[in-house]
Amino acid sequence: MQIWKRNLLVCWFGMFVTSVGMSQLAPVLPLYIKQLGVHNSASIDQFSGMAFGITYIISAIFSPIWGRAADKFGRKPMLLRASLGMAIVIGWMGFAHNVYELIGLRALQGVITGYGTACTTLIATQTDHEHAGWALGTLSTANIAGSLLGPLIGGFIEDHFGLQNVFLMTGALLLIAFVATALFVQEVFSRQNREALSSKEVWNIVPEKSLTITLLVTFFILTLAMYSVEPVITVYVAELSKNADHIALLAGMVFSASGLANIIAAPRLGRLSDQIGAQKVILGALIVAGLIFIPQAFVHHPWQLMILRFLLGLAAAGLTPSVNTLVKRITPDSLTGRVFGFSMAAGYLGVFGGSVFGGQVAAHLGVRYVFLMTGALLLINALWVYVKVYKKLNLQQETIYMKSKIL
Known part of the structure; x- marks a missing residue:
């Protein structure tokens, strides 16, 4: 199998699991917050919105930062960092003692994301021009499938195995993605790309x-x-x-x-x-x-x-x-x-x-x-x-x- 195809396969699985990890909390969040000691309906709705939305807001802030790191250190290290970090943080959510710890961990999840950015960059730069559109199109289905199935998976696990196991099993899947990335993803990365540029310098270089x-x-x-x-x-x-x-x-x-x-x-x-x-x-x-x-x-x-x-x-x-x-x-x-x-x-x-x-x-x-x-x-x-x-x-x-x- 060609290297870019193997990379695409591993990245697809990793992005799917990462997307599941981002979205699986939706159906169980109010239940988990109630289990953590919040019983007022209005407060549950408020904390649910905060816990769900904060991950995306923080991710928006840190995605460019991890994109810069991917250009400086390589895309595979960013894949390993994000998959292992999310495996630990999401698994840790299952042991939260109160709603504030949960919200803090959701914020930390937003900080360490970047798997999708690194995957997209890796596939875009290592796939030949004739197959780039197909490869990126295939890769995009991972996010969609994860977002689509994440709430269903979260609800199923909660119903059959309990709330805590929603987080533990998602963390385990991310750990598998980490191992698969470490073993099977190959990257040809030039050291000349490691020069750190400020956002202004990057914008000055962008040709279009x-x-x-x-x-x-x-x-x-x-x-x-x-x-x-x-x-x-x-x-x-x-x-x-x-x-x-x-x-x-x-x-x-x-x-x-x-x-x-x-x-x-x-x-x-x-x-x-x-x-x-x-x-x-x-x-x-x-x-x-x-x-x-x-x-x-x-x-x-x-x-x-x-x-x-x-x-x-x-x-x-x-x-x-x-x-x-x-x-x-x-x-x-x-x-x-x-x-x-x-x-x-x-x-x-x-x-x-x-x-x-x-x-x-x-x-x-x-x-x-x-x-x-x-x-x-x-x-x-x-x-x-x-x-x-x-x-x-x-x-x-x-x-x-x-x-x-x-x-």
Whole structure:
């Protein structure tokens, strides 16, 4: 097996487990906080929000820092650091004595994350140009699958083995990822890339500043869009459903539909971006995703919403791989870790911002407006991408093609 394929396989497993570790707390968090001695319902909700959100906020701050370290010391050391650190911290959560220790450990989890940044950088820099889109598309499914299955895994373990074992078993999986990374990941890393640069120096070196900003903002917006409906899915399904006995199951199916479609389509759209250009895939995916969001506001039955969410997942599958492919294309290898660190930070902020955005819009305007406003946001972003990315890169491709014809 080629080295980059073996690295991709190990990184996929590690990113999947890391994503499970980030998301598995959602269904058990209120129960665990209650077990830790908090019994007031309002306080449980408050502490749950703090414990869940703090990991993503801290991760957004530290992702660029670990991206810089990946460029300086290599990507494999960052993979080992993050997987072992998260194995210890998440396992330790099972022994928390009070809610403040739990929140502190969730914050520490945000500090030591960086597995995804290092994996993306490793695959982007060591995969040949012809397979980069497919490889990054395949890698993106690990995060999606982990986020999709994490709450289910957490709920299953809690139901069958107890709350403490949610953390212990997730820590054990991360320890397996650490061992697999140590044994099977191979990296060719040049010592000349170890020079530490400040953020200002990095920005001065980045050759395509406008494109980079556009891609980072796009990644933030698409992540915000995907997570904007999380706080309102169950409420919306309850509003649409006439059978109140199965609301939780229906909501889970609706939420899972887009993730399942994303897993199916991401490698294929990644391969398509290798063939026709990532800028074309990302523009088309943004337009289609924005248009599919709008009719979700007018459905009358949960199964209609489920179908639209599945179609949305097929379209959205082209977004993250295309952004990563374009970032790889316009960024020097020596700075890839730093820039991917900023990209991951934008994604973490999008997760947090999407949850807040969806909840606030639903509270003030109604659930249906979440879908309308999210669709409009994606379409506006598509117009911006057309002007700032699509036209510029297509012109560059045409110029290169004409020069080759002349020669």
